Structures are given as structure tokens and as C-alpha cells.
Amino acid sequence: MSEDLDFLQGSSIMSTSFQDADNQENILRPKFLKDFQGQPRIKENLGVFIKAARERGEALDHVFLIGPPGLGKTTLASIVANEMGSEIRMTSAPALDKPKDLAGILTNVSENSVFFIDEIHRLKPALEEMLYIAMEDFEIDWVIGQGPSARTMRIPLPHFTLIGATTKAGMVSSPLQTRFGINCRIDFYDETELSNIIRRSASIIGVQIDDEAVLLLAKCSRGTPRIANRLLRRFRDFAEVNGNGVIDANIVYKSIKNLGIDLNGLEEQDRNILRTIIEFYGGGPVGAETLSISVGEAIESLEDFYEPYLIQKGYLKRTPRGRMVTAKAYELLHMEDKIPYSIKNDNLQGTLF
Ligand code: ADP
Numbered sequence: 083m084s085e086d087l088d089f090l091q092g093s094s095i096m097s098t099s100f101q102d103a104d105n106q107e108n109i110l111r112p113k114f115l116k117d118f119q120g121q122p123r124i125k126e127n128l129g130v131f132i133k134a135a136r137e138r139g140e141a142l143d144h145v146f147l148i149g150p151p152g153l154g155k156t157t158l159a160s161i162v163a164n165e166m167g168s169e170i171r172m173t174s175a176p177a178l179d180k181p182k183d184l185a186g187i188l189t190n191v192s193e194n195s196v197f198f199i200d201e202i203h204r205l206k207p208a209l210e211e212m213l214y215i216a217m218e219d220f221e222i223d224w225v226i227g228q229g230p231s232a233r234t235m236r237i238p239l240p241h242f243t244l245i246g247a248t249t250k251a252g253m254v255s256s257p258l259q260t261r262f263g264i265n266c267r268i269d270f271y272d273e274t275e276l277s278n279i280i281r282r283s284a285s286i287i288g289v290q291i292d293d294e295a296v297l298l299l300a301k302c303s304r305g306t307p308r309i310a311n312r313l314l315r316r317f318r319d320f321a322e323v324n325g326n327g328v329i330d331a332n333i334v335y336k337s338i339k340n341l342g343i344d345l346n347g348l349e350e351q352d353r354n355i356l357r358t359i360i361e362f363y364g365g366g367p368v369g370a371e372t373l374s375i376s377v378g379e380a381i382e383s384l385e386d387f388y389e390p391y392l393i394q395k396g397y398l399k400r401t402p403r404g405r406m407v408t409a410k411a412y413e414l415l416h417m418e419d420k421i422p423y424s425i426k427n428d429n430l431q432g433t434l435f
Contacts, residue, residue, distance in 0.1 A: 110283045110311050111157050113164050118157065119282070119307075120275035124266045128158070131264060132165045141194040141241040142166060143263030144217055148251040150390045152308030153268045155247035156200065162245060163196040174200035175209075184209045185224060185237075188216050193240040202246035203253035210258055217244055217261045249386045270305025270394055273297065279307050280314055284329075289318045291329040298334040304347035304391045316341065346395065348414075351379065355388055356397055356411040365412075365425050367404030 112118045115125050115132075128145075135142040142162065147155040156172070163170035169192055178184050178199075191197050199205070205213070216222050220239045225232055246262065248254055259265075271279070277300045284291045291299070291314070299317065303310035314329075320337040321329045343349045358376050359366050374381040379388070389405070392398040397411040408428075412421045 106315065107308070107311070110286055112161065112282075115161055115165060117282070118154065118161055119278045120271045121154070121266075121268060124158070124268065128162065128264070128266070129165075132162065136166060139194075142196075142243040144244040144246070144261060145264045145266065146254075146259065146262035147245060147247040147266050147268060148249075149268030150249055150270070150306070151386055152306040153270070154307060155268060156198070158266070158268075159196060159198040159245040159247065162243070166194065166196065166243075168192070169195040170198060171195070172198045172200070175202050175204040175206075178205065178209055181208055181212055184212055185222055188212075188222060188239050188242075189237060191240055191242045194242070195240070196243045196245055198245045198247070200247045201249070202258070203248045203250045205258075210255065213244070214257060214261060270391070271307060272305070273300040276300035276303050276305070276307065276310050280310050283311050283314055287315070287318065289314070289321070289329060290327065291317075292331070294331045295329045295334045298331060298345065299329075301345050302338055302343055302347040305394065306391075309347070313337075313341075347391070348395075351377065352388055352392060352397075353415060355379075355384070355392065356407050357415055357417075359398075359405060359407045360412065360415070360417060360420060365422055366399075366406030367401055368406075369404045373405055 115129055118125060132142055145159075145162065147158060149155060159172070160170055171187060171191060173187065187197065212222055216239055220241055222237050222239060224235045224237055226235055227233060244262075246254075246258075251259070251267075277296045280291065280296050280299055280303075284296075295317075299310060299313055303313060317329045317333055317337045320340070321327050321333045324336065325333050338344065341349075355373070355377050359368055359373065362368075362376060363373075368376075370381055370385060374384045377384070389398060389400070393400065395410075396408055397414060399406045399408060407425070409421055409425055412418050412425075
């Protein structure tokens with residue numbers, strides 16, 4: 083086979099390391115829709131679309147998953163494959179460097195299988211263009227040779243389902259977005275849904291947790307299953323070393339104190355972000371880049387991890403001019419005496435209308 087076409091032999095990028103990296107998470111990952119907690123609308127819709135595609139013997143339409151990290155995008159992708167009874171190949175956009183990397187995967191997927199690309203907003207433009215044709219026509223154009231003798235070869239692909247996941251829908255170009263037939267926006271989970279996830283995970287890892295502790299853990303999990311599962315494992319450590327192995331309310335209170343989080347799931351860096359906006363920028367607005375430098379946090383984790391939850395809890399607002407804290411943030415930090423009139427007034431208007 084010529085060097086031009088050697089990608090047809092497969093790609094080393096498709097290793098299983100993406101999954102191996104977090105073995106603990108894989109044990110807790112629900113395998114079928116019935117075990118996936120919460121997100122009732124997504125579950126119901128996907129259930130219908132999967133059933134219809136299976137009955138027609140076709141690949142499911144391409145699926146776009148949007149939501150902050152840890153809410154179940156990777157989990158849903160593998161559930162789709164399991165429900166379709168098909169294979170799944172997983173990668174993330176930063177791992178795809180050259181068109182050859184993407185072509186290597188696309189030409190090796192099997193009919194009706196699932197191809198999952200995480201962080202799809204980070205896909206390089208040349209690869210994105212290749213993906214357009216692959217998604218729409220199930221073909222890719224491949225240039226063989228160089229200079230005047232170069233020619234383009236059309237390579238047919240098996241029908242596959244692309245599942246693209248992103249934490250930043252705004253950074254995905256509209257030509258790419260419009261090629262997804264199914265769009266799912268995953269929201270933070272409420273306490274009841276998180277409680278169900280915690281009970282299920284506790285029974286899988288074999289730790290006893292009482293009802294009060296389940297609810298407390300759900301409250302401090304930032305609406306995020308990954309955090310709930312991670313805290314559960316840490317609480318189990320505290321229960322085994324400091325208690326009798328059972329997670330109860332006392333163990334939870336002691337553990338969250340040791341871990342530096344509060345019952346709202348806020349950690350020291352959350353408070354630091356709010357305090358910095360208040361003390362250095364008069365409550366805002368301040369741009370994300372300036373803020374990230376001020377608090378010593380990478381802009382990605384500021385935007386993907388800290389901000390969505392602070393916004394959801396009503397401590398922070400994103401405005402066209404930058405980030406602003408709300409009156410609630412001043413209350414949280416016991417700095418009510420410093421609330422500027424503009425923010426107090428904004429808050430009053432929010433309650434009046
Ligand atoms: P993302 O890809 O959005 O970052 P993952 O799919 O990796 O998130 O989910 C993180 C962990 O949270 C998984 O190990 C899974 O066990 C758990 N999880 C996520 N969503 C759910 C859910 N709806 N029900 C049960 N567990 C979930």
C-alpha cells in the first residue's frame with residue numbers, strides 16, 4: 083500500500099487509553115438507558131430514535147452532546163452503542179492531529195457503529211472539513227501525490243453515527259453543528275437524581291451509606307455525577323479509617339471539612355474567584371482571561387468547571403462586558419457592606435420583574 087493510503091490500515095490513535103485512564107469511572111458507568119439516571123427528555127427521545135433506527139436496520143443519525151464536564155456525555159455515547167448493539171470507537175479532538183489520523187478511523191469503522199469525538203470544539207479546520215463530507219455523504223476525499231500530478235480519490239465509508247461532545251457549544255462552527263440530526267443539552271442533576279446515582283454507585287463499590295448521608299452528598303456534588311462518585315470514594319476512605327465503614331452524616335461533615343468544600347459543593351477556589359472579582363474589580367465586569375490570571379486558574383477550568391456551577395447557583399453572571407458577581411456572592415462571603423449600588427439595584431430589578 084502506498085504511503086498516501088497507509089491510513090487505511092488503521093490508526094494508533096484509537097487506543098483504549100481514553101477509557102483505561104479512569105478505570106473506577108468505567109465500573110460505575112451505566113451501560114443501558116434504563117440505568118442512566120435523570121435527563122428524562124434526553125432518555126426518552128434517544129430511546130425512540132434508537133428503536134426506530136434499529137428497526138430500520140440503519141445507523142442512528144449523528145448526535146451532538148453539549149454540557150459541562152462529568153454530566154454523562156461519554157456515558158451516553160457508550161449507551162447509544164450498547165443500545166444499538168454496535169461497536170464504539172472513541173477519541174478526542176486534540177488527539178487528532180492530521181487529516182490522516184481522522185481518515186484512519188473513518189475508513190476503519192464498521193457499518194452502523196458509533197464514533198465518539200470528545201471536545202469536538204477543538205477539531206482542526208482541515209479535519210472539520212473532512213468530517214462534513216463524511217457525515218453527510220459517508221465518503222472522504224483523499225489527495226494522492228503532490229504538485230501537478232496530485233489527484234483526488236473519493237473513498238466510500240461505512241454508515242456510522244458520529245457522536246460529538248463539547249463543553250462549549252458556542253465554539254463549534256455552525257456548518258458542523260447543523261450536520262448533527264440529534265442535539266442533546268445535558269443539564270446539572272437535581273438532588274433526587276444525584277441521590278439515585280449515589281445509591282447505585284455505593285452498591286456497586288460495596289459501601290454502606292445511610293439516607294441522610296446520601297442527601298448531604300447529593301447537595302455537595304455540584305449537580306455533577308462524576309463529583310458525586312468521586313466524593314463517595316473519598317467518604318468511603320474516611321468511613322473506613324475514622325469510622326466503622328458506614329458513611330453517615332458525621333462522616334460526611336468531617337470529610338467535607340477536611341476536603342475544603344461546603345454543603346453547596348463550593349470549594350475554596352470558588353470563593354476565591356468571587357472574592358477576587360469583588361476585591362480587585364469592584365464586583366465586575368472582568369474579562370475571563372484577566373480573571374484566570376488573577377486567580378491562577380487555567381481559563382479552560384475556569385470556564386468549564388467553576389463558572390457554570392457559580393452561574394447556576396446565582397453567584398455569578400456572564401455579561402457581554404465580562405463576569406460580574408451578584409448580591410448573593412457578597413452574602414456568601416459576608417461582604418454585604420461592600421455591595422455597590424449598581425449590583426444591589428440589579429438584584430432588586432431581578433426580584434421585581
Ligand atoms: P462527561 O463525558 O460528560 O465528562 P462521563 O460520561 O464521563 O461525563 O460521566 C462521568 C461519570 O459520571 C461516569 O463514570 C458515570 O458513572 C457517571 N454518570 C454520568 N451521568 C450519569 C447518569 N445519568 N447516571 C449515572 N451515572 C452517571
